[in-house]
Amino acid sequence: MTEQTPIDFRTPAIRAIRIERDAIDALESRIGDHFSRACELIMNCKGRVVVTGMGKSGHIGNKIAATLASTGTPSFFVHPGEASHGDMGMITSQDVVIAISNSGNTSEVVTILPLIKRMGAPLISMTGNANSTLAREALANLDVSVQVEACPLGLAPTSSTTATLVMGDALAVALLEARGFSAEDFAFSHPGGSLGRRLLLRVSDIMHTGDRIPVVDPNTTLSSALLEISRKGLGMTTVVDDQGTLVGIFTDGDLRRTLDRAVDIHNTPIHEIMTRHGRTIQADHLAAEALNVMDELKINALPVTDDTGALVGAINMHDLLRAGVI
Structure with a gap:
């Protein structure tokens, strides 16, 4: 051959x-x-x-x-x-x-x-x-x-x-x-692409609002707060006062740290163990900015507030993933 x-x-x-x-x-x-x-x-x-x-x-x-x-x-x-x-x-x-x-x-x-x-x-x-x-x-x-x-x-x-x-x-x-x-002009021509979503999509477009926001008052017990976290499925709950102003947040990470201290979950009010003055974002900010904040702080969710500090929504990493921002 x-x-x-x-x-x-x-x-x-x-x-x-x-x-x-x-x-x-x-x-x-x-x-x-x-x-x-x-x-x-x-x-x-x-x-x-x-x-x-x-x-x-x-x-x-x-x-x-x-x-x-x-x-x-x-x-x-x-x-x-x-x-x-x-x-x-x-x-x-x-x-x-x-x-x-x-x-x-x-x-x-x-x-x-x-x-x-x-x-x-x-x-x-x-x-x-x-x-x-x-x-x-x-x-x-x-x-x-x-x-x-x-x-x-x-x-x-x-x-x-x-x-x-x-x-x-x-x-x-x-x-x-x-x-x-500009890059934003380009994004308007490509709204379905990843660049378009990153440059056009606002927090307000994908955040949870109304009854979908996990929220409790400062005197809510830890056990009741955990039920709220479970019901809303965002891995955290916000804590607001009588005027609707955000005063704190309690996340899955806070729960792990709390359990290490052997806290009584049935009698401890959430205001004693919540994170105060946590990072927030406003509804008119880009969703990509929310992603950057979460990446920087190694967190999975953010409360959304207005100029007065009142709670208007909540957003987490899964929302960004579903919206194609990630």
Whole structure:
């Protein structure tokens, strides 16, 4: 049986990475007047940025539109073939169009250029051919040309799509900084993600309120306080005075320390063994801040108070876990 020569997968892979890296490096010198003009057109846009492209350029365009939309520039993708069959109605004169084509002469894209021009929507192109139809029709052309594709056949879009994607990211980041887009703004675009929950979710959104708050008065016996802890399931109970002001807290940890002292649980009032002046948090604070406090103090629950010290809620580590803050 003839022994097969091992296949070398690493060499072509490394060559592809180097070729694409060179294509990205070449983009730096092209961030000039046309790039600035494209940013100005988008900053002044009263509608949305509409990205279009065919084939692999379309896939890259979809990602660019998504990145713009999540970083403060309202944007969506329109397939150029569908645009010729009704989806042109999605584009208005208030929009800015980014058309992507490596050749700059893709028929489906070129077909809709007169319609875009007629409605008066500013056109930005991303092409690998500065002399193409698309580049000539655009108010700003972003040069994403490459010397060679990473594909050894020179057929599969590889370096060219990478360069286009990076140029799109550069555009999105430049606009993000120009708008003063913040982490909290980003969170509003990603409310379902962990970052969104950490930056948007307030203590008031997840805290226990009303009858769900474990609460006893200062003269309640330890045994009765333990029943309240068991009923409410937060691993602690708050202690409030007649005015509803928080005066202390009693936790599972306090119970362990108390039992070491052989305290009479049936006759000892909770005010003698509770923790006074414990850490609290207010309802309008971020839930992530409550998590930081619990981590710092190695505790599992926090009373929630208002500006006057009145008890308004309670929150524990399980609430934060269920809400996805952790």
